[in-house]
Amino acid sequence: MDYDFKSIESKWQAYWAANKTFRAEVDASRPKFYVLDMFPYPSGAGLHVGHPLGYIASDIFARYKRLKGFNVLHPMGYDAFGLPAEQYAIQTGQHPEVTTRKNVARYRQQLDRIGFSFDWDREVRTCDPAYYKWTQWAFLKMFGSWYDPALDKARPIGELVKKLETEGYGDVSAKQWAESSEKEKSDILMRYRIAYQGETSVNWCEGLGTVLANDEVKDGLSVRGGYPVEQKKMTQWQLRVSAYAERLLSGLEGLDWTDSLKDMQRNWIGKSQGTEVVFNTECDGRTVPVTIFTTRVDTVFGVTFMVLAPESELVPLLTADDRRKEVEEYLDEVKKKTERERMAQTRNVTGVFSGAYGINPLTGERIPVWISEYVLSGYGTGAIMAVPAHDSRDYAFAKKFNLPIIPIIEGCDVSEQSFDAKEGKMCNSGFLDGMDVKDAIEAAKDYVEEKGLGRRKTNYRLRDAIFSRQRYWGEPFPIYYKDGIPMPVPESELPLKLPQIDEFKAQGGEPPLARAKDWTYCGYPLEKNTMPGFAGSSAYYLRYMDPRNDEALTSGQANGYWRSVDLYVGGTEHATGHLIYSRFWNKFLYDLGYVCEDEPFRKLVNQGMIQGRSNFVYRKVGTNTFVSAGLKDRYETTEIHVDISLVRNDRLDIEAFKAWRPEYADADFELENGEYVCGWAVEKMSKSMFNVVNPDDICDRYGADTLRLYEMFLGPVEQSKPWDTKGIDGVNRFLRKFWHLFWDRDTWLVTDGKAGPEELKTLHKLIGKEQQDIEAFSYNTTISAFMIALNELVELKCNKREILEPLTVLLSPFAPHMAEELWHNLGHTDSVSGASFPEFIPALAAEDNVTYPVQFNGKMRFTVEMPRSASPSEVESVVRAHPLTAKWTEGLNVVKVIVVSGRIVNVVVK
RNA sequence: GCGGGUGUGUUGAAAUUGGUAGACAAGCCAGACUUAGGAUCUGGUGCCUCGCGCGUAUGGGUUCGAGUCCCUUCACCCGCACCA
Numbered sequence: 001m002d003y004d005f006k007s008i009e010s011k012w013q014a015y016w017a018a019n020k021t022f023r024a025e026v027d028a029s030r031p032k033f034y035v036l037d038m039f040p041y042p043s044g045a046g047l048h049v050g051h052p053l054g055y056i057a058s059d060i061f062a063r064y065k066r067l068k069g070f071n072v073l074h075p076m077g078y079d080a081f082g083l084p085a086e087q088y089a090i091q092t093g094q095h096p097e098v099t100t101r102k103n104v105a106r107y108r109q110q111l112d113r114i115g116f117s118f119d120w121d122r123e124v125r126t127c128d129p130a131y132y133k134w135t136q137w138a139f140l141k142m143f144g145s146w147y148d149p150a151l152d153k154a155r156p157i158g159e160l161v162k163k164l165e166t167e168g169y170g171d172v173s174a175k176q177w178a179e180s181s182e183k184e185k186s187d188i189l190m191r192y193r194i195a196y197q198g199e200t201s202v203n204w205c206e207g208l209g210t211v212l213a214n215d216e217v218k219d220g221l222s223v224r225g226g227y228p229v230e231q232k233k234m235t236q237w238q239l240r241v242s243a244y245a246e247r248l249l250s251g252l253e254g255l256d257w258t259d260s261l262k263d264m265q266r267n268w269i270g271k272s273q274g275t276e277v278v279f280n281t282e283c284d285g286r287t288v289p290v291t292i293f294t295t296r297v298d299t300v301f302g303v304t305f306m307v308l309a310p311e312s313e314l315v316p317l318l319t320a321d322d323r324r325k326e327v328e329e330y331l332d333e334v335k336k337k338t339e340r341e342r343m344a345q346t347r348n349v350t351g352v353f354s355g356a357y358g359i360n361p362l363t364g365e366r367i368p369v370w371i372s373e374y375v376l377s378g379y380g381t382g383a384i385m386a387v388p389a390h391d392s393r394d395y396a397f398a399k400k401f402n403l404p405i406i407p408i409i410e411g412c413d414v415s416e417q418s419f420d421a422k423e424g425k426m427c428n429s430g431f432l433d434g435m436d437v438k439d440a441i442e443a444a445k446d447y448v449e450e451k452g453l454g455r456r457k458t459n460y461r462l463r464d465a466i467f468s469r470q471r472y473w474g475e476p477f478p479i480y481y482k483d484g485i486p487m488p489v490p491e492s493e494l495p496l497k498l499p500q501i502d503e504f505k506a507q508g509g510e511p512p513l514a515r516a517k518d519w520t521y522c523g524y525p526l527e528k529n530t531m532p533g534f535a536g537s538s539a540y541y542l543r544y545m546d547p548r549n550d551e552a553l554t555s556g557q558a559n560g561y562w563r564s565v566d567l568y569v570g571g572t573e574h575a576t577g578h579l580i581y582s583r584f585w586n587k588f589l590y591d592l593g594y595v596c597e598d599e600p601f602r603k604l605v606n607q608g609m610i611q612g613r614s615n616f617v618y619r620k621v622g623t624n625t626f627v628s629a630g631l632k633d634r635y636e637t638t639e640i641h642v643d644i645s646l647v648r649n650d651r652l653d654i655e656a657f658k659a660w661r662p663e664y665a666d667a668d669f670e671l672e673n674g675e676y677v678c679g680w681a682v683e684k685m686s687k688s689m690f691n692v693v694n695p696d697d698i699c700d701r702y703g704a705d706t707l708r709l710y711e712m713f714l715g716p717v718e719q720s721k722p723w724d725t726k727g728i729d730g731v732n733r734f735l736r737k738f739w740h741l742f743w744d745r746d747t748w749l750v751t752d753g754k755a756g757p758e759e760l761k762t763l764h765k766l767i768g769k770e771q772q773d774i775e776a777f778s779y780n781t782t783i784s785a786f787m788i789a790l791n792e793l794v795e796l797k798c799n800k801r802e803i804l805e806p807l808t809v810l811l812s813p814f815a816p817h818m819a820e821e822l823w824h825n826l827g828h829t830d831s832v833s834g835a836s837f838p839e840f841i842p843a844l845a846a847e848d849n850v851t852y853p854v855q856f857n858g859k860m861r862f863t864v865e866m867p868r869s870a871s872p873s874e875v876e877s878v879v880r881a882h883p884l885t886a887k888w889t890e891g892l893n894v895v896k897v898i899v900v901s902g903r904i905v906n907v908v909v910k
Numbered sequence: 911g912c913g914g915g916u917g918u919g920u921u922g923a924a925a926u927u928g929g930u931a932g933a934c935a936a937g938c939c940a941g942a943c944u945u946a947g948g949a950u951c952u953g954g955u956g957c958c959u960c961g962c963g964c965g966u967a968u969g970g971g972u973u974c975g976a977g978u979c980c981c982u983u984c985a986c987c988c989g990c991a992c993c994a
Contacts, residue, residue, distance in 0.1 A: 260914045260989075267913065267990055274994080294994060307994090349992095374992045384994050392911080393992050420911095461993055575989080648948085701948095713935075715922060720987090727922065727936045729948075734935090772926095781924070784934035791934095 003739040005703030009817040013112060021831050022117040024073045026561045033070035034562050035062040036541055036601075038570030038578070039077045039124075042103035043084055047110045048685050049693040049711075049723050050610030056708050057607060057717045057779065058569040059116045063813035064774045066117075067837035073562055074117055075544040077124035078104050079537050081132075083208065083224050086473040089504045096473040096504070100127060110696060115704045115816050117833065122547045126536030132475045133495035134543060134553045135535050138585065139467075140478055140488050141592060142195035147243035154194055154243075154591040164188070186485045194240045194588060195467065197486060201311065201378065202466055204232035209506040210470040211236060213532060214463060215577035220341075237467040237477065237529065241584045245269050245460040248583055256603035258718075264575040270461025275445050277454035279306060279385065281369055283318045283356035290314060290358060290369075293380030293459060297448055298440040299387040301429035302408040304398065306358045306369045307351070307384050310334045311377035318369055320355025327352050327371060334373050349374070349400040360385075361453045362430070372397060380459055392418045409437065465581065467532060472504050472512035474530030480521040489521055496526070537578055538585035541565050541600060553594065564597040572606040579604075605777055608720035610711075612691030615647045616640060616679040617657070624663075628672040629679040642678060643690040652676040682722040693723050705815035706732045712779035712814065734787050735815060741793060741804060742822055750826065755802040757844075762792045763803050764845035767838050770810055783814065801826065806838035 016022065035058050040051065055076075062074040078100075085096035085103075104125065111118075124131050145154045163169045164177040172188055180188065190196045202211040207227025216222065217229050241248075249269050252262045274295035281288050292306065308315055310331050319327045330352035351372030358367050374393055375384055388398035389407040395418035398405050405414055410427045412419035422441070426432040431447070432440045448454045468477075478489035478496045489496055499516035506512050513519055513528040520526055539553065546558035579601075586600040617626050618637035627635060629650075646656045654676055658665050669676050683689050698707045709731040715721050742750055755763075766789040773782040793803065805826055812819035812832045823832035 258914090263914055264989055270990090270993060272993070292994085296994075372992095374994095376993065379993045386994085391994065393994075396992090459993080572988080713922085719916095721922075724922075724936090730935045733950095780922090781934085784924070787934055 002743075002745065003736050003818070005705065005735075005817070008821045009113075009115065009699075009704050012817045012820040013115060015820070016115075016117070016831070017112075017120075019831070020119075020121065021833060022072075022074065022119050023121055024071060024119050026558055027071050028561065030069065030071040032073065032562055033062075033065045033567075034073045034541075034565045035065065035567045036074075036544070036565045036569070037076065038568070038574065039079050039537070039540060040107065041079045041082055041084070042100060042107045044088065044099065044103055045687065045692075046103075046106050047695055048610075049695050049698065049707075050685055052111075052114055052695055052707075053610055053711050053717065054569045054571070054605075054607035055111070055116060056114070056711050057605070057777070058567065060708075060712070060779060060813040061567055061774065061777070063117055063816060063833060064837070066833050067809060067812070067835060069836065072117075073122075073544065074119060075122040075124075075547075076111070076116070076118040076120070077122075077540060077544070078107070078126070079533070079540075080104065080125045080127040081474045081536055082533050083471070083473070086471055086504055087225075089473070095500075097127065100125075113696060113699045113704055114707060117816070122544050124540055124543050124547050126475075126540065127473070129495040129497050130550070131543065131547075132536060134539065135475050135531065136478045136494050136496060137491060137553065138539060138589065139195055139475075139531070139535070140491060140494075141594075142239060142588060143193055143479070143488055145194045145588070145592065146189075146192035147194060147240060152247075154588050156592075157189060157193060160189070160192055183483070183485055194243070195237060196240060197235060197237050199233055199235045200238065200464075200466070201231050202234050202236055203229045204234065205229045211466055211468065213466050213534070213577070215580075216532075237527075239465040239467050239581075239584070241465045241580070242460060242462050244584050244587055245271070245462045246458075247587060248462070248580065251583065251587070251599050255599060255601070257601075258604075258606065261572065261575055261579075261604065261606060264572075265580060268462060268576040268580065271458060272461075273456070273458050275448055275454050276381065276457040277361065277385065277448055279358040279361060281306070281318060281356050281358040283354070283369075284320050286317065288314065288317050288356075290318075290383050291381045291454075292383045292385045293457060294385055296387065296390065296441065297444040297454075298426070298429075298432060298437060299390050299408060300360065300362050300385065300444065300448075301432070302387040302389045302406045303360050303363075303365075303367060303385045304388060304404045304406060305367050305386045307375045307386055307394075307397070308354070308369065308371050309375040309377035309382040310371055310373055312371075312375075312382040314383065315354070315371060318354050318356040323353060323355035327354060330371065349396050351397060351401065353401075362448075368403070370397075370401070378463060379461065388418060389414045390419055392420055394418070462580075465532075465534075465584075467535070468529035469532045470506055470511040471530050472498075472501065474498075474532065475535055476513065476530055477527035479527040480524040481527070482524050486527070487524070489526075493521075496521075498530075534578055534581045538581045539589070541568075541582075542586075542589070542595060553589075556596075559595055564599060565601045566603060568601040568604045569607055570604075571609070605718065607717050610685065610714075611682050611720065611722045612685030612689055612693070613644070613722045613724055614681050614683045614689045614691040615642050615644050615650065615652075616681070617642045617652060617676070618679065623668075624666065625668040625670065626676065627670040628675070629677045630672045631670055632679070639679065641688075641690045644693070647678050650678045650680060652678050685723065693725075698725075698728075702728060702732050703735075703817070705735055705818050708816075709735065709783060709814055713783045715780055717777060717779060731783070734783075734790065735818060737790055737794065738811065738815075739818065739822075741790070741799065741807075742825060748825070749799045750801050750804055751799050752802075753800050755798070755800045756796075758796055759793065759798045759800060759803045760844045761846075762789050762796070762798075763806060763838075764841050765789065766810060767806070767840040768842065768845050771837070771840055774813070779814075786811070786814075808832065809835045809838055 037055050037058050062072050066072045080100050085100050088094065088099055089096045126132060126135070144157050146157050146160045148155045148159070160169060164172060164174065166174060168174040168177060177185070177188070190198060203214065203217045205212050205222045205227050208222055208225055211234065212222055212229060216224070220229055221227060222229055249266060249271055252265060255262070272295055274293055275297045276291050276293050277297065277300070279290050279292060281290050290306065308318065315327070351370050354369045354371050356369040358369050359365070360367060374397065375382065386394040386397065388394040388403065388405040390409070395405065397403070406428060407414045407419065408426060408428045409419060409424040412424060422437045424437055426435045426437065426440045432444060435443060445456055449456065476496050476498055478494060479486050480489060481487070499513065499519055501512060501515045503515060504512055511528045513530065519528070542554050542559065545562040546554040549555055582600055586595060587598060589595045590598050616639045618629065618632040619626050619640055621636045621638060627637060642652065642657065643660060646653050646660060654669060658667060683691060685692055695707060706728065710728045713727070713731050742748070766785055769785040770782050773779065773785070808819050808822045808826065809832060819832050
């Protein structure tokens with residue numbers, strides 16, 4: 001039988017589907033292992049060759065773990081709510097549900113061809129009401145909870161109400177609470193709920209007609225679509241993620257994630273420990289205390305002015321009458337700028353004097369209060385003390401507006417720039433004089449607290465997540481408004497289904513749901529916003545544990561068994577979005593006792609991106625003549641992307657090119673050595689660059705096993721790399737050679753003879769290597785080891801079942817279809833995925849001889865080959881007897897055998 | 911500016927974690943065979959002045975021994991960025 005991958009692959013894919021080979025069930029007698037991929041958003045373009053990279057890697061791991069005796073949960077689903085489907089709907093009038101279903105079907109078809117071991121019985125789609133019921137449920141739980149700082153966890157809001165009724169809480173006394181109206185009570189509770197409605201400055205994107213979360217905005221543009229984003233005050237639903245800042249930070253410690261990813265999250269959370277200090281200010285006779293935040297109280301003697309954020313609520317209070325005109329002009333100017341303009345002008349210092357003066361609480365000095373956009377309202381208190389000598393931003397501001405600069409560290413030069421380093425000896429600083437800066441920071445903090453001028457304060461950059469979107473294709477909020485008071489739709493009424501509407505575009509500043517008929521609950525209007533994309537993806541890994549449960553997100557039994565994700569594979573682009581929200585969401589459910597693990601993802605691997613390799617042709621300007629890449633510098637040419645399917649090894653198929661586009665039909669060509677050579681570049685894989693490679697094409701030509709093997713062979717999974725099919729023949733050849741260990745045409749070669757020591761050595765070396773490499777997520781080296789082993793076995797003409805049967809098992813995670821076929825040929829009737837990973841016996845893998853390098857004066861060397869069991873003195877005597885040693889050692893006849901932990905590592909002659 | 915990472919043949923890369931650098935592939939060169947292919951097989955392939963030579967971005971250091979550890983410089987990639 002020849003290796004006919006087409007029939008083999010479709011046969012086993014059908015077999016796996018029919019037999020539900022990869023179905024996972026709770027089984028307390030076996031250890032579990034949960035391998036998860038970040039589920040895809042099913043876009044209209046389908047999968048390209050880069051998408052499956054992570055899926056292949058995790059599939060290999062899942063299959064390996066099964067062989068190792070684990071009960072593996074390896075599910076897949078679709079993150080199906082989202083903007084592109086809605087945008088498409090706006091353009092074509094097609095309901096997003098229709099396009100989504102179509103795209104999902106195509107994704108499924110493509111995924112199935114690659115031979116993944118997913119348990120499709122557990123598939124979820126975030127846009128399925130049976131699924132988003134639980135997204136809405138979680139929201140209701142968050143609405144019905146508050147964060148109790150005393151217990152440091154979320155608790156039912158009823159506990160807060162009880163506190164308010166009996167003893168009062170925060171700035172609300174029991175008496176005030178009792179006297180409050182329903183609306184006032186609702187407003188008070190809103191300040192504490194985990195999911196709450198509040199006015200805040202939001203990222204408003206006019207182009208998309210919706211607000212966006214911070215992680216959905218980059219460089220002042222929306223991540224989706226690239227439209228400009230501006231800051232706007234709006235009332236929005238928000239999630240109190242900031243309450244979890246410290247736990248999100250400390251929880252990172254125990255996780256097996258890369259340092260860079262953890263650092264991204266730490267950065268995003270942005271913990272900073274400093275001091276809040278109260279400065280009294282006066283303005284037109286009013287006295288206003290202003291609290292500022294600083295991490296450098298030690299520099300308080302160098303303060304020469306104060307600055308307020310333009311959005312600070314203190315600005316009106318601190319604007320002197322004779323400055324009002326200038327201040328208002330400045331505020332207008334700031335307001336008009338989009339976020340992008342504000343960023344672009346980062347180094348452009350702007351500001352205005354308010355007319356107010358503050359008193360430095362330590363020196364009693366009178367200092368002016370300025371207003372500038374370089375101070376952010378959203379961070380700290382929105383007010384700062386400025387120390388131009390030791391902060392570069394304050395320095396730039398002081399220079400621009402001619403404010404004094406007072407150095408307070410001995411010998412520092414602030415004539416050109418500020419001295420920001422935390423080193424040196426303090427001066428001009430009263431009681432801090434002569435101290436080292438590091439000691440002064442602590443001493444100043446203590447002093448300020450002792451004198452009651454301020455207190456230590458920890459700030460976080462992490463902000464609450466804005467949870468409303470003015471869109472159609474998302475989860476509706478289970479909230480209705482009774483006399484303007486938001487009320488939860490009862491849990492028993494969930495899911496609150498997304499209503500049908502005929503036009504998907506937002507109109508008249510109202511979200512699309514405003515157009516829905518009867519969008520009411522018991523006669524009361526329902527919330528018209530929908531939830532953002534991250535809502536549905538925040539707990540999907542929990543739903544996979546028990547996806548058809550209608551009574552709970554996941555049963556205690558299922559959650560208690562599967563617990564959390566052991567291996568999570570996905571792109572690094574979710575570092576500050578999904579991966580923060582999911583951790584938050586999980587911790588919240590953990591607080592309320594719905595899940596048993598505090599952290600959702602134990603180990604996380606970020607697969608790299610596969611870029612496209614584009615090809616170019618060069619057209620002489622103003623002609624229809626194309627010149628080969630090597631000649632293009634002789635003319636003025638235009639570089640044109642050419643579809644990579646028309647190019648092979650950078651050589652253009654001229655006839656195909658002529659047929660590609662009518663305007664090229666009668667093109668002329670200037671060739672090099674009779675060929676047209678194309679230029680190339682590594683770019684993002686996309687339709688517009690004509691460099692997309694569809695995995696289906698690779699499956700057609702080489703088969704899924706080759707695709708899987710090749711994607712892994714390309715290099716470390718974590719690394720980004722361009723797709724380049726040059727090497728694909730190598731892995732394809734490997735598979736065919738592998739096949740020919742078992743079959744020579746129609747002759748079955750496998751015999752029951754006893755395996756020799758060489759064959760056993762090859763096998764066990766490979767077992768050891770594969771085991772070690774897969775655990776380390778290093779698949780390219782495993783495949784290399786496989787190729788070496790195969791070459792050795794071919795050399796040995798090995799055809800022993802004792803070797804080939806375990807070899808088939810070893811191959812199965814990588815090339816499952818071929819492994820199944822050969823497993824079946826070997827006489828098994830079950831799937832190879834039920835086999836056991838062969839046992840590694842180090843003694844069988846060991847080399848008999850070891851080669852020792854011999855060094856002389858650290859330079860020259862030769863080697864001696866000795867049995868592994870040789871003692872250092874035996875090695876030494878062999879080295880001494882060596883003819884070369886004898887020649888060198890006149891006068892310096894010292895042999896040193898270097899032994900490290902009982903192993904000889906080197907032999908040195910001196 | 912801050913943080914993280916990377917730098918090895920023509921290319922993708924490997925290196926038992928401090929022990930013969932370039933495994934395994936790709937490409938290229940030469941040859942064999944033929945059903946003339948996008949097939950298969952064999953050999954060669956870091957550099958040069960061919961030596962007791964040189965060689966892992968650069969310069970230094972530790973070590974008997976450094977691609978690997980420490981410091982310098984350079985280049986590139988990623989993330990954050992007026993966060994006080």
